[in-house]
Amino acid sequence: MKKICVFCGSSEGADPERMEMASKFGKYLGENNYGIVFGGGSVGLMGAVADACLEVGGKVWGVIPQTLVDAEVGHQGLTELEIVDSMHQRKERMYQLSDAFVGLPGGWGTFDEMFEIMTWRQLGLHQKPIALFNHKGYYTSLFEQMDNMISEGFVKAAHHHILDRLDEFEELLQWLPEN
Numbered sequence: 001m002k003k004i005c006v007f008c009g010s011s012e013g014a015d016p017e018r019m020e021m022a023s024k025f026g027k028y029l030g031e032n033n034y035g036i037v038f039g040g041g042s043v044g045l046m047g048a049v050a051d052a053c054l055e056v057g058g059k060v061w062g063v064i065p066q067t068l069v070d071a072e073v074g075h076q077g078l079t080e081l082e083i084v085d086s087m088h089q090r091k092e093r094m095y096q097l098s099d100a101f102v103g104l105p106g107g108w109g110t111f112d113e114m115f116e117i118m119t120w121r122q123l124g125l126h127q128k129p130i131a132l133f134n135h136k137g138y139y140t141s142l143f144e145q146m147d148n149m150i151s152e153g154f155v156k157a158a159h160h161h162i163l164d165r166l167d168e169f170e171e172l173l174q175w176l177p178e179n
Contacts, residue, residue, distance in 0.1 A: 001033055001034065001035050001059070001179065002034055002035070002100065002176075002177050002178075002179050003034070003035040003036070003061065003097055003098050003099050004029060004034050004035070004036055004037070004098065004099065004100050004102060004176065004177075005036075005037040005038065005094050005095070005097070005098035005100065005102070005117075006025070006026075006036055006037070006038045006046075006049050006102050006104060007038075007039070007101065007102070007103045007104070007106060007109075007110045007113040007114055008022060008044070008045040008046055008049060008103065008104035008105060008106045008110055009044045009045045009104070009105055009106035009107055009109075009110060010039070010041050010043050010044040010045075010046050010073070010106075010107075010109065011043070011044045011045070011106075011107065012045065012048075013044075013045070013105060015136065017135075017136065018045060018104075018105050018135060018136075018138075019045065019048050021104070021135055021169065022045040022048040022049045022052070022104060023051070023052040024052070024169070025049060025052075025104070025169075025172065026048065026049035026050060026051065026052030026053040026058070027052040027053065027055070027056055028173060029049075029053050029058060029176075030052065030053035030054070030055070030056040030057060030058020031056050031058070032176075032179065033058075033179055034058070034176065034179060035060065035061065035079075036049060036050060036053050036058065036059070036060045036061070037060075037061045037062075037063070037097045037098045038050060038060065038061075038062055038063075038094075039062065039063065039064060039090065039094070039109070039113075040062025040063055040064030040068070040075055040078070040082070040090075041062070041068065041073045041074070041075060042073055042074065042075040043073055045104055045105065045106065046075075047075065049104070050062070050075055050078065051077075054077060054078070054079075059079040060075075060078045060079050061078065061079055061080050061081075061097055062074070062075050062078045062080070062082065063081075063082045063084060063090045063093045063094050063097070064081065064082070064083060064084070065083070065084055065085065065086055065087055065089070065090055066083055066084070066085060091112075091113055091116055091117070094113075095117060095120070095126070098128065099128060099177055100128055100129040100130070100131075100176070100177050101114070101117050101128060101129070101130045101131070102130075102131050102132075102133060102172070102175075103130075103131070103132040103133065103139075104133050104135065105133075105135055105139075114130070114132065117130055118130055118162050118163055121162050122159050122162055129164065129175070129177060130163050130164065131164040131165070131166050131172070131175050132163060132164075132165060132166065133166045133169075133172050134165060134166060134167045139165075143165055146163070
């Protein structure tokens with residue numbers, strides 16, 4: 001079973017279709033024998049992805065810092081919920097458990113997680129696939145900034161391949177590594 005790390009918002013966001021998309025993705029992963037690794041939260045897109053996967057009998061591993069458990073946002077129905085001391089340990093453990101990484105819409109935490117895993121790949125620390133799903137254009141301006149970083153010489157053109165940019169849900173499903 002391939003484990004897909006899903007980085008996404010702990011909020012629902014302004015567009016209700018994002019929650020529907022997150023649930024649809026979680027359900028697809030569970031029905032197709034992919035495991036999910038995620039931040040362990042029970043709220044927002046994170047909770048929707050996990051809940052949908054679990055509802056169809058899928059397996060979900062969460063990694064969450066104690067501070068978030070104390071804030072009562074830890075998901076209680078997971079295959080396994082691992083509690084760590086810090087956000088840094090959370091990212092490292094999520095990396096260790098995962099075969100591939102997908103970013104759905106989210107905020108600062110999602111950006112932090114995606115950029116760190118991309119940096120690790122740029123440095124040659126891993127070769128695991130990474131993708132951002134540009135649901136309804138959410139990441140279009142970020143993609144433009146990434147292109148600007150390359151044209152301005154702050155990111156080597158050779159590192160453009162580190163991140164797969166996906167615009168359609170079907171592209172996201174086709175992108176998943178073979179199980």
